[in-house]
Amino acid sequence: MAFVQKPQVYKSAINTVELGAGDRKIALGGATVYPLYSFDAPIENAPKIGVEISDLGLEGAPKAMLDYYGDCKTIAEVAKKAAAMPGADFVCLRFDGAEPGEGERTVEDCVKIAKEVAAAIDIPLVIAGCKNSQKDAQIFEKVAEALTGRNVLFLSAKEENHKTVGASVGLAYSQKVGAESSVDINLAKQLNVLLTQLGVAKENIIMNLGSAAAGYGFEYVASTIERVKLAALAQGDAMLQMPVVTPVASETWSVKEALISEDDMPEWGNQEQRGIQMEIVTAAACLAAGSDAVILKHPASVATISAMVAALM
Amino acid sequence: MFKITFKLSGGGDRTVLAAPSQNLLDVARSAGVSIDAPCGGSGNCGKCRVKLLEGELDCEKSRHIDREEYESGWRLACVSRVVGDAIIEIPAEATAYQDSLSSDFTARKRDFGGIIEMQKKLSEAGIGFLRAFKTIIVELDEPTLEDTMPDNERLSRYLYDKYKPDYVGIPFYVLKKLPEVLRENNFRIKCLIEHSRSRLTIFEVLPPDAEVFPCGIAIDIGTTSVSAVLVDLERGKMLSGVSAANQQIRYGADVIHRIVESTRPGGREALQRAVVQETINPIIRHMCKEAKVPPSAVCRLSVASNTTMNHLFAGVYADPIRTEPYVPAFFETRPIPAVMVGVEANNNARIIITPNIGSYVGGDITAGVLVTQMWDSPEMTLFVDLGTNGELVFGNSDFMMACACSAGPAFEGGEIICGMRAANGAIDEVKIDGETMEPTIKVIGDEGQKPMGICGSGLIDAISELYSCGIINSRGQFVREGRRIRRDKDGAARFILVDREETATGRDIFLTEVDIDNFIRAKAAIFSAIRTMLSSLSMDVSVIDRVIVAGGIGSGINIENAIKIGMLPNIPIEKYSYIGNSSLAGSYMSLMSREAYDQTLEIARGMTYLELSVVPGYMEEFVAACFIPHTDESLFPTSGE
Numbered sequence: 001m002a003f004v005q006k007p008q009v010y011k012s013a014i015n016t017v018e019l020g021a022g023d024r025k026i027a028l029g030g031a032t033v034y035p036l037y038s039f040d041a042p043i044e045n046a047p048k049i050g051v052e053i054s055d056l057g058l059e060g061a062p063k064a065m066l067d068y069y070g071d072c073k074t075i076a077e078v079a080k081k082a083a084a085m086p087g088a089d090f091v092c093l094r095f096d097g098a099e100p101g102e103g104e105r106t107v108e109d110c111v112k113i114a115k116e117v118a119a120a121i122d123i124p125l126v127i128a129g130c131k132n133s134q135k136d137a138q139i140f141e142k143v144a145e146a147l148t149g150r151n152v153l154f155l156s157a158k159e160e161n162h163k164t165v166g167a168s169v170g171l172a173y174s175q176k177v178g179a180e181s182s183v184d185i186n187l188a189k190q191l192n193v194l195l196t197q198l199g200v201a202k203e204n205i206i207m208n209l210g211s212a213a214a215g216y217g218f219e220y221v222a223s224t225i226e227r228v229k230l231a232a233l234a235q236g237d238a239m240l241q242m243p244v245v246t247p248v249a250s251e252t253w254s255v256k257e258a259l260i261s262e263d264d265m266p267e268w269g270n271q272e273q274r275g276i277q278m279e280i281v282t283a284a285a286c287l288a289a290g291s292d293a294v295i296l297k298h299p300a301s302v303a304t305i306s307a308m309v310a311a312l313m
Numbered sequence: 314m315f316k317i318t319f320k321l322s323g324g325g326d327r328t329v330l331a332a333p334s335q336n337l338l339d340v341a342r343s344a345g346v347s348i349d350a351p352c353g354g355s356g357n358c359g360k361c362r363v364k365l366l367e368g369e370l371d372c373e374k375s376r377h378i379d380r381e382e383y384e385s386g387w388r389l390a391c392v393s394r395v396v397g398d399a400i401i402e403i404p405a406e407a408t409a410y411q412d413s414l415s416s417d418f419t420a421r422k423r424d425f426g427g428i429i430e431m432q433k434k435l436s437e438a439g440i441g442f443l444r445a446f447k448t449i450i451v452e453l454d455e456p457t458l459e460d461t462m463p464d465n466e467r468l469s470r471y472l473y474d475k476y477k478p479d480y481v482g483i484p485f486y487v488l489k490k491l492p493e494v495l496r497e498n499n500f501r502i503k504c505l506i507e508h509s510r511s512r513l514t515i516f517e518v519l520p521p522d523a524e525v526f527p528c529g530i531a532i533d534i535g536t537t538s539v540s541a542v543l544v545d546l547e548r549g550k551m552l553s554g555v556s557a558a559n560q561q562i563r564y565g566a567d568v569i570h571r572i573v574e575s576t577r578p579g580g581r582e583a584l585q586r587a588v589v590q591e592t593i594n595p596i597i598r599h600m601c602k603e604a605k606v607p608p609s610a611v612c613r614l615s616v617a618s619n620t621t622m623n624h625l626f627a628g629v630y631a632d633p634i635r636t637e638p639y640v641p642a643f644f645e646t647r648p649i650p651a652v653m654v655g656v657e658a659n660n661n662a663r664i665i666i667t668p669n670i671g672s673y674v675g676g677d678i679t680a681g682v683l684v685t686q687m688w689d690s691p692e693m694t695l696f697v698d699l700g701t702n703g704e705l706v707f708g709n710s711d712f713m714m715a716c717a718c719s720a721g722p723a724f725e726g727g728e729i730i731c732g733m734r735a736a737n738g739a740i741d742e743v744k745i746d747g748e749t750m751e752p753t754i755k756v757i758g759d760e761g762q763k764p765m766g767i768c769g770s771g772l773i774d775a776i777s778e779l780y781s782c783g784i785i786n787s788r789g790q791f792v793r794e795g796r797r798i799r800r801d802k803d804g805a806a807r808f809i810l811v812d813r814e815e816t817a818t819g820r821d822i823f824l825t826e827v828d829i830d831n832f833i834r835a836k837a838a839i840f841s842a843i844r845t846m847l848s849s850l851s852m853d854v855s856v857i858d859r860v861i862v863a864g865g866i867g868s869g870i871n872i873e874n875a876i877k878i879g880m881l882p883n884i885p886i887e888k889y890s891y892i893g894n895s896s897l898a899g900s901y902m903s904l905m906s907r908e909a910y911d912q913t914l915e916i917a918r919g920m921t922y923l924e925l926s927v928v929p930g931y932m933e934e935f936v937a938a939c940f941i942p943h944t945d946e947s948l949f950p951t952s953g954e
Contacts, residue, residue, distance in 0.1 A: 163790070197786055
């Protein structure tokens with residue numbers, strides 16, 4: 001008997017959220033089928049790929065990456081080059097240097113850098129903070145003000161700073177709010193409820209459900225993303241229908257597979273290749289679980305993942 | 314050695330010698346000064362505030378004491394060490410948690426009526442209440458040279474003839490006083506006896522005109538509070554009732570801390586002393602004094618308590634309760650002689666222990682289930698006992714399932730900075746005006762009683778009102794500003810319920826975000842346990858025919874508010890009832906009726922125990938419930954209206 005396909009198309013959909021402005025703006029979400037199930041129904045917006053750059057520059061970056069960026073001197077040049085990376089849909093600027101401590105970058109400096117980066121690129125921009133929620137709230141407020149109209153996504157509002165971040169980024173400057181929770185479907189939903197109670201429109205929220213490198217508790221990440229998608233589509237839970245963006249590079253480049261040199265561990269092979277592989281497998285798994293965008297940094301990973309997405313859509 | 318003097322708030326000084334660098338909390342304990350330390354003296358709860366009047370203490374800085382307070386002498390006792398002579402003031406609120414026992418009389422009187430009502434219903438269900446204890450007058454022939462029968466035989470022969478038992482028991486201590494009592498009263502004496510079935514036992518011999526009758530005491534030993542009633546066993550009349558703090562509190566707020574303390578050298582004795590000598594015996598003395606009977610007239614006692622509490626009460630090694638595979642020394646035990654645990658009562662008195670169900674579901678629940686009569690009804694009943702350990706029983710006459718969840722001491726005022734037990738001075742009802750944010754409160758006690766803190770039922774009201782007025786969000790964070798909301802320099806906010814000018818302590822009564830968070834965890838523990846238990850039976854809340862809420866958390870509980878904050882399931886309010894301290898009521902039934910006690914055995918044996926920690930998904934249910942009212946708002950369609 002011939003196989004008869006029964007498409008699983010849901011009545012509910014993931015919210016469509018636009019990032020950026022002008023011709024190069026992109027849209028995340030909109031799907032009515034399971035992640036990458038383009039055989040069930042066309043997926044309007046293919047998963048997107050962001051390229052991460054740091055305010056600290058290229059210090060410590062692997063060799064092939066340095067080769068790609070060549071002789072970029074300023075952050076604006078780096079941003080421009082990142083935006084030009086084949087497969088890149090948006091640029092993510094991370095303020096690693098703003099973390100409170102000796103020589104921390106001031107909020108004013110952050111604003112200056114954000115403006116330079118924004119001026120250098122025409123694709124959408126995502127701003128990621130340091131690891132301090134209080135400092136993040138201050139940076140996000142000022143950067144959101146400075147980049148009014150660019151429709152920037154801020155990563156992230158967490159439970160402890162969601163009031164200030166939601167009010168400034170989401171309400172005052174109408175930018176996009178990233179809602180970050182730590183790998184728990186209930187906490188993710190609670191934060192979305194709090195942000196919407198605050199008055200942030202749910203169409204302006206994107207979730208960061210937390211992430212981990214493959215092999216580092218990643219099964220929790222994958223199952224959380226999957227269950228969020230299931231609740232959004234099958235149960236029509238409006239508080240979980242926001243698209244999901246998963247920062248991958250910040251996780252995978254700090255685990256031992258990416259950090260231990262070939263001299264120390266010759267049987268593991270080339271160090272940079274290992275880092276790239278970690279980034280690729282993690283990103284691929286996130287997309288399969290349901291991420292609507294991943295943030296990577298190595299040109300080789302970006303090329304591979306964008307080829308994968310293109311092949312599946 | 315240094316001299317440390319404690320000045321008590323109620324007046325009176327106590328001076329003891331202390332070794333250098335001895336912990337101040339320990340020094341206070343050795344002086345018999347009880348200072349609250351629900352956290353076990355780890356510096357976390359901030360309850361053990363004392364004021365240094367003279368001298369010096371080596372004291373760690375604490376977030377519970379700001380700089381201004383520190384400079385005026387406030388210290389936390391648990392993080393203070395002795396470095397020289399000192400005079401220390403113990404303010405009322407440092408012992409508020411353990412409060413004196415006399416204060417609760419009026420509040421408890423009302424509970425008596427409830428117990429009598431429950432007794433009536435149990436009788437209707439076929440539980441017999443026979444009165445086996447009696448006072449009798451015995452008139453013996455005086456011995457002569459011709460009639461040389463010894464005293465004890467003379468007495469027992471009289472009793473065999475008159476009452477026809479198979480056996481007459483004269484305990485040794487009765488024998489010891491018998492010759493004198495007989496001769497002083499010309500062989501006409503009064504006896505307190507128990508005559509059940511074929512057995513007659515003499516508990517006391519007295520002059521014929523002594524105004525003494527056989528009494529019984531039913532006790533509920535809670536982790537935080539101990540309650541008791543004194544009963545005239547001959548006439549079945551309640552004479553007095555008291556509730557007081559369990560003095561074990563200074564060894565920690567929850568059962569785990571207590572068990573750990575009990576495993577230290579001398580710890581088991583210390584814990585037993587705290588609950589028997591320092592808690593139950595004063596209660597017994599107090600009640601006996603009120604009823605004008607001597608403690609030796611107390612012929613039978615009954616104790617209902619959680620498994621840890623009855624082990625520590627009996628002085629039985631309790632550590633296995635805490636460690637895998639969580640096996641206690643006993644579920645059921647024969648009545649324990651009162652003299653062997655040091656309880657002040659008749660020398661022949663025995664203590665009935667209501668049977669335990671599991672390591673974390675104890676005799677207090679068995680007792681509670683007895684009085685709910687859910688074992689005798691086809692209605693699907695959910696029984697919720699709100700305490701430091703929240704316990705749930707679900708079922709009907711066909712089956713019953715029990716589980717326990719660790720709610721923490723929040724319902725009893727613990728882990729809440731201004732929290733206290735439901736004693737005089739506790740705020741037990743709160744309303745807040747949505748416009749002005751001005752609260753209206755009700756305080757337990759006589760008219761004019763100034764508030765000292767807030768108890769469980771007050772907390773439920775306050776948090777529900779704060780949420781309804783949009784002052785806090787679903788996460789319990791403050792989202793409105795106003796006169797009542799104050800922030801410290803770190804931005805941490807508190808809601809001022811009562812200004813310091815109007816309190817009994819001279820300090821503000823307030824709720825912080827941390828307090829609210831602790832409470833949300835407690836309510837989430839209860840709600841997620843309900844959901845998990847029902848879903849383990851493939852049921853949901855719609856199958857519940859009635860919910861019976863118990864626990865000594867206040868003068869009652871506003872069910873509507875409890876539903877609004879997502880603590881209890883959103884089912885019609887008519888299905889709910891509140892029965893107060895069901896453990897005490899059940900303990901009373903076991904005291905008064907052998908058949909009731911037999912029924913508790915049957916309840917305990919037939920109960921299925923569900924260990925929540927091994928149920929997959931319980932943690933997730935818990936996280937989902939840590940939100941007002943709940944992460945899944947469809948469970949609470951009427952909340953927020």
